[in-house]
Amino acid sequence: MKILGIHGGATALQNGASAALIMEGRIVVAAEEERFVRFKEGFGHSPIRSIQACLKEAKLKISEIDLIVHAGVTHKDLHKRIELYMNHYFGSCPEIYLVDHQLAHLASAYYCSPFDEAMCVSFDGYGDEISVALAKAKGRNIQVIERRGMYESLGAFYKSITSFLGFGPLEEEYKVMGLASYGREGVELSDFLNVENDDYSLDHTYCRRYGKSFEKSNDDPNLNPRLLSRFEPWYSSKLTELLGKPRQRNESINQRHKDIAFASQKKFEEAAVTLIKRLYKKTGLRKLAIAGGCGLNCKANKVYSDLDFVDEIFVQPAASDRGLSLGSALLGSNKLEHSVPRGLQNVYLGPTYGEKEIKNALNISQTKYTHLKKPYLEAAKRIANGEIVGWFQGRSEFGPRALGNRSILADPTRANMKDLINSRVKFREEFRPFAPAVIEECCSQIFDLKSSSPFMTVAANVKEEWRNKLKAVTHVDGTARVQTVNPDQNPLFYKLIFEFRNIAGVPVVLNTSFNLMGEPIVETPMNAISTFSASGLDSLIIGEYLVTKK
DSSP states (O other): OEEEEEEOOSSTTOOOOEEEEEETTEEEEEEEHHHHHTSGGGTTOOSHHHHHHHHHHHTOOGGGOOEEEEEOTTOTTHHHHHHHHHHHHHSOOOOEEEEOHHHHHHHHHHHHSSOSEEEEEEEEEEETTEEEEEEEEETTEEEEEEEEEGGGOHHHHHHHHHHHTTSOTTTOHHHHHHHHTTOOSOOOOTTTEEEETTEEEEOGGGBSSSSHHHHHTSSOTTSOGGGSOTTSOOBOHHHHHHHOSOOOTTSOOOHHHHHHHHHHHHHHHHHHHHHHHHHHHHHOOOEEEEESGGGGOHHHHHHHHTSTTOSEEEEOTTOSGGGHHHHHHHHHHHHHSSSOOOOOOOOBOSOOOOHHHHHHHHHHTTOOOEEOSOHHHHHHHHHHTTOOEEEEOSSOBSSSOOOSSEEEEEOTTOTTHHHHIIIIIIOOOTTOOOEEEEEGGGHHHHEEOSSOOTTOOSEEEEOHHHHTTTTTTOOTTSEEEOEEEOTTTOHHHHHHHHHHHHHHSOSEEEEEESSOTTSOOOOSHHHHHHHHHTSOOSEEEETTEEEEOO
């Protein structure tokens, strides 16, 4: 059976358009619309190019697809809209199956995890009018135990704070997470989000975005929230009364902003922990699988991982709505097949770009290049020499993290490297941290992690004796968002880090996404060449070819 999971285009404000294809019980390809339209999160886009990429990679025609699955059972016109654009762009439309938004998140978390039985949590802004779903999963079955509506949305809380601090909600929540580590105690948010008696309550009148009753309770009751621009404020005047003047987008960040971020992160973590504790009391299970946009908060994921009743944690790497296509496809597989794909070995699920495409891009752009016999060795030498290297290899990653195929790499031991990359290459805020990619067998020597972390979804403490050695990837709070690398998941990236260790004595490289601030991660060879040319990268290794600026 060939099952195509898709997401995007249900409303003008929907984000995370994507497509994922399962063939004969195997996840074959998954792609995000943002990578092709070059517009972050692909707001308002239907997954046309993502579907095309899936079909091309699998060498299929749309007529060979048995089922299309999309999350969004409460969108009354969604079935018809999918049918219309499929017929328009592809000439025909397979059978369509609509599934629940939160159930698709839960499916992506559980079926992609290595667990046979687990607690499962989905939490985000909201989808199909639900913001939280708690479930018990075993075998092929996912049993939802508790749901919470859009008016109890922890995602709404965090997005409102993101907007208040001058960042872009639905896109830049990670900035609040990074900024939080610089904050101090003192800001009180209990009127907005109150946590007590092992539960939380949210006063949604501080928000301005989620559902009609959210909007009618404050500001202008005549505005339809589903038509508001994502660039408008997501907080109400009531939050301004509580916290004072909001930060303008280009305003300098001061200690008050840091303290608000600190208080928000702490309050979010406390509220989320109440959900997990309650789920544990109901199930007695000690393994935890997470999805939904809130699952991308790696600082909070560390808190969950450290709970004494959680033995193992798995966070679906494309946890936000971009991962709904995968979750939908998995639910479709569970519906049609005798089995469902289990376990996610890696996320290198994007389109293939071979030597022909790479050389064509180099020649069209009139870029001078050198052929390399061992690109991983050349990269390791250049990183050890202090260069900032663009690294483009194989299929692109599915999800928001670059995991060694679309990466910018550098020496993590150089104290000034973080500032150099932020100012010369990424053109982003100085407070934002970079991640370490570490050889898996060396991880326990350097980081406090319960298990491997191949998808960079959980923060971990950097051991005291390594913090001065790894200054460029150790955050101000002594943590790092770790990626463990083994030769089975990514042999070329593993060889690169191994060679860097042989040269520099450290089994870690700095790994950040191959993009400029505000842009999607590069997808094609031409994207990589363009970004290299427009930034302060020292060199680019693309496939087996080296490009420099000297």
